[in-house]
Amino acid sequence: MQTLILGSSSPYRAELLKKLAINFIQYSPDIDESVSEGETATSLVERLAQEKALAIAKDYPQALIIGSDQVAVIEGKILGKPGDHETAVKQLMSASGQAVTFYTGLALYNAKTHTMQHLVEPFVVHFRHLTEKQIRYYLEREQPYQCAGSFKSEGLGISLFAKLEGDDPNSLIGLPLIKLIELLNNEGVDVLQPNE
Incomplete structure (x- = not known):
């Protein structure tokens, strides 16, 4: 099997990929993730997922490379990673009682x-009505400052939601x-028969 590369520095993406029980290398791409003028959320994540995969191909010219990028969108506005506590408070206050759409760009490049191959996968989160006190408590517990939308759904973040x-x-x-x-199947990789 070709070497499989996860083009991401995210420990969360690496943990997800480990579920498939296939060997991979995690390698962080170095690209500019700025939004281009007039770029939509879907075109942004699709472009960045592809650019991450292509950037890694320079160092791994024989590999299968996974690129992924995600943003949250609320009322047409793109929310990225908050980076700090107060920005996360603002993001979650604006999400309270709202539906937030997460767009994940996924690319698989055969170098x-x-x-x-590339696509965008949407996922909608309906937030409960939250008080600022609840939000601050949550953020102090999990500190999800490097997560789009300011939460970790795999942890206490699930308590923020009314519906997924x-x-x-x-x-x-x-x-x-x-x-x-x-x-991966399109590239001849069957995760249920990884050695064949």
């Missing part, structure tokens, strides 16, 4: 054949495994 809508709950954490398995 050997120069073929790229989407095809794959892994998408919310940043790596839509159901779609990734399809893309």
